[in-house]
Amino acid sequence: MSDDLIQRVISVIAATQHIDAAGITPDSTFEELKIDSLDGINIVFALENEFNISIPDDAAKNLRSVRDAAEGIRKLLESGDAPAPAAV
Amino acid sequence: MRRVAVTGLGVISPLGHTVPEFWTSISNGRSGIAPLESVDCSQLRFQNGAQVRGYNPLCYFEPRDVNILDPFAQYGTIAAREAIRESGIEWTSDLRERGAIITGSCTGGQSSEDQQFLELYRNKNPRINPFTIPRIMGNAAASRISMEHGITGPVYNVSTACSSSNHAIGQAFWMIRSGAASVAITGGMEAIFSLGFLKAWEAMRVVSPDTCRPFSKDRRGLILGEGAAILILEPLDDAKSRGAAIYGEIVGFGMSSDAHHITQPSPEGAARAMRAALADAGLEASQIAYVNAHGTGTTANDCTETSAIRCVFGHHASRLAISSTKSMHGHALGAAGAMEAVATILALREGLLPPTANYTTPDPACDLDVIPNEPRKACAEYALSNSFAFGGLNAVLAFRRVD
Numbered sequence: 001m002s003d004d005l006i007q008r009v010i011s012v013i014a015a016t017q018h019i020d021a022a023g024i025t026p027d028s029t030f031e032e033l034k035i036d037s038l039d040g041i042n043i044v045f046a047l048e049n050e051f052n053i054s055i056p057d058d059a060a061k062n063l064r065s066v067r068d069a070a071e072g073i074r075k076l077l078e079s080g081d082a083p084a085p086a087a088v
Numbered sequence: 089m090r091r092v093a094v095t096g097l098g099v100i101s102p103l104g105h106t107v108p109e110f111w112t113s114i115s116n117g118r119s120g121i122a123p124l125e126s127v128d129c130s131q132l133r134f135q136n137g138a139q140v141r142g143y144n145p146l147c148y149f150e151p152r153d154v155n156i157l158d159p160f161a162q163y164g165t166i167a168a169r170e171a172i173r174e175s176g177i178e179w180t181s182d183l184r185e186r187g188a189i190i191t192g193s194c195t196g197g198q199s200s201e202d203q204q205f206l207e208l209y210r211n212k213n214p215r216i217n218p219f220t221i222p223r224i225m226g227n228a229a230a231s232r233i234s235m236e237h238g239i240t241g242p243v244y245n246v247s248t249a250c251s252s253s254n255h256a257i258g259q260a261f262w263m264i265r266s267g268a269a270s271v272a273i274t275g276g277m278e279a280i281f282s283l284g285f286l287k288a289w290e291a292m293r294v295v296s297p298d299t300c301r302p303f304s305k306d307r308r309g310l311i312l313g314e315g316a317a318i319l320i321l322e323p324l325d326d327a328k329s330r331g332a333a334i335y336g337e338i339v340g341f342g343m344s345s346d347a348h349h350i351t352q353p354s355p356e357g358a359a360r361a362m363r364a365a366l367a368d369a370g371l372e373a374s375q376i377a378y379v380n381a382h383g384t385g386t387t388a389n390d391c392t393e394t395s396a397i398r399c400v401f402g403h404h405a406s407r408l409a410i411s412s413t414k415s416m417h418g419h420a421l422g423a424a425g426a427m428e429a430v431a432t433i434l435a436l437r438e439g440l441l442p443p444t445a446n447y448t449t450p451d452p453a454c455d456l457d458v459i460p461n462e463p464r465k466a467c468a469e470y471a472l473s474n475s476f477a478f479g480g481l482n483a484v485l486a487f488r489r490v491d
């Protein structure tokens with residue numbers, strides 16, 4: 001997985017949670033970062049905007065770590081069947 | 089039945105961010121009505137409003153909380169903090185369980201709704217911020233206050249347009265009086281300044297193009313306002329025994345419905361609510377010295393309210409002092425009654441009746457003593473505060489000075 005993608009995910013989480021990106025690693029879990037379920041859906045919203053993708057509900061529910069998020073996004077971007085929203 | 093004391097007050101309003109600032113303005117007849125900031129008025133037929141000025145949410149909340157709370161809920165939370173702090177209540181687990189929070193908000197977080205739907209409809213952004221639902225729900229402030237202070241008893245929000253917070257305070261009053269709760273945090277909150285909502289008010293043709301002049305012949309309508317006011321209620325005996333500072337007493341609450349028209353007020357309905365508040369308090373009309381009027385400054389309200397007051401008070405109407413503090417804090421809809429409750433309680437306590445500001449010309453259809461422009465020293469014992477809502481829903485509170 002590209003470092004660039006991981007770094008973008010970390011930046012989004014840092015900005016969304018108002019925390020320092022330096023304290024987030026690829027292996028950080030949401031629990032460690034004190035990200036609750038409502039924070040989680042807000043991060044999914046921010047990641048959808050960042051990568052211009054649409055994350056399905058089932059995938060959104062199963063995010064537990066930074067790596068989960070980055071891996072899921074990579075798959076969505078590679079499969080190309082994550083329909084990019086019409087316009088922003 | 090237990091007597092009910094008011095032991096804490098909190099306000100954030102166009103007249104300042106604390107109770108002392110609010111009272112200083114109200115008691116000097118200074119208006120918070122000014123050109124609207126933060127809204128593009130080029131599409132509007134009116135340019136003035138009563139906004140909370142110089143407000144920075146980050147002075148009160150963490151960034152994460154600002155994301156989750158619409159300004160209406162922020163205002164309610166801030167006013168509750170001040171009221172609770174001033175009450176000096178020491179929370180125990182029993183008191184938290186026996187504590188109630190009853191708020192009034194007419195519109196909830198509608199400016200958040202406006203912003204997010206704008207993204208969807210106009211900007212064609214397919215995604216809505218996931219905090220939109222928790223931001224717009226009408227109980228957002230009540231829930232936030234319960235979480236901040238650990239209140240686990242009955243907590244809910246009342247939405248009855250412009251009567252919301254009088255209905256809320258009245259319910260809380262009855263719960264304390266009956267023993268259903270041991271302490272109540274009650275009042276109202278509103279934050280309405282979004283273009284969509286202002287356009288909707290413009291379409292009603294009741295908003296003044298200049299200022300709010302209640303009961304004045306040249307009145308041209310209401311001026312919209314925002315903010316929050318919160319009262320802490322507890323049994324008078326408990327308040328005394330813990331040595332609390334007591335701001336005043338709530339002694340009666342009356343409600344009625346016009347069952348008449350969705351926007352046109354009826355004097356009969358308003359009169360029945362005032363009579364019900366007097367009966368609930370066990371008071372004669374002649375014992376009332378001051379009425380904080382609904383006094384919106386619309387053509388319809390002010391003459392209807394005048395005839396309702398004449399109907400209830402008869403000859404005593406000519407001896408009553410009446411004022412509309414909406415001429416200063418604007419019409420904060422669901423928060424209006426709570427701001428007016430604070431103004432009324434402090435007026436009785438301080439012996440100083442707030443004026444009706446911006447008054448210029450007597451109107452024969454509003455021929456009561458409306459305390460024009462200048463505050464008046466008066467040793468009043470009992471007062472009423474009126475709220476009459478669109479939809480014909482009326483709620484009146486009765487207050488007593490505590491010496």
